[in-house]
Amino acid sequence: MSKDTYIVTAKEIAAMPPQTRVHFLNPNARRKERDVGALTGLSEIGFQLVEVLPGHESTEHHVHHHEEECLFVLEGEATARVGADVYQLKPGDFMGCRKSGLAHSLKNDSDKPFRCIAISQRKDHDVSDYPRAGKRLFRNRDLTWNMVDKRVIDRPFGVKT
Template sequence: MEKYLITKNEIEAIDGLKKTHFLNSNARRKNKSLGDLVGLANIGFHIIEIEPGFESTELHKHYHEEECVYILEGIATATIGNEDHTVAAGDFIGYRAGGEAHKLKNIGDSILRCIVVGQRLEHDVADYPKLNKRLYRNKGLKWNLVDINNIDEPIAGKKK
């Protein structure tokens, strides 16, 4: 039988997967990817935990995918574009496709726990503005990370 329900006790018993962002060694978190456990293919639904002083990810923005975060416990700095905002339990952040670059940093003295939900499109492009990098992700292909200053933009005409 396919799994549709995960109980609170089951969720609490999940160890989670420890992750360090490939572009930021200070971006370390533990993921409990609940959507994967029930076979969700088009959205990711995660409970993440970030220890004090660590970040959720490298500052980035997506051009095609949307994400959102709901803070369950703790306090953090949410960097959104060029602004920092203090966020805490009960706060919600929505990141629109093509919107501002973003990340979280745990500024408290306890674990920051959040629900993170995001699309899983077959294609996405993400910028890492502080690193001047762009990531291309396409289904069935390896990811491509390029230096934004070295991207050629040929005028090749219109595709019919």
């Protein structure tokens, strides 16, 4: 596909080999995705077709502070964790995750693949927290990403609490 592509047909999408993604903080967070938006040159919006196989999570439990993301369920079922709450997602359900909202993640607890459309912003800079791992990620375009232990920045050296 070229930067002049505006239309991607169902046949072309079906022929795309999915990319397997494994989250760097969680080896069980494994998904297959087709980055359809990139085929048309979208650079500020991510539009992926995502598949999570049974027993796997879609990502490490996280929250973005500068980017929003959402998903629409196409097939299958998954358990969504949003903050301390747990929800069962089914076909036709929508999940919206606003910036600096509650940490969120999905797990396919069923015996069939879970498929959804995932849409996200792609800003030059973002900060993400991973509460289960106790980490904060600073991501900046064209710079090395930096991950720190969140406890270090929650209680900075020399600051009395």
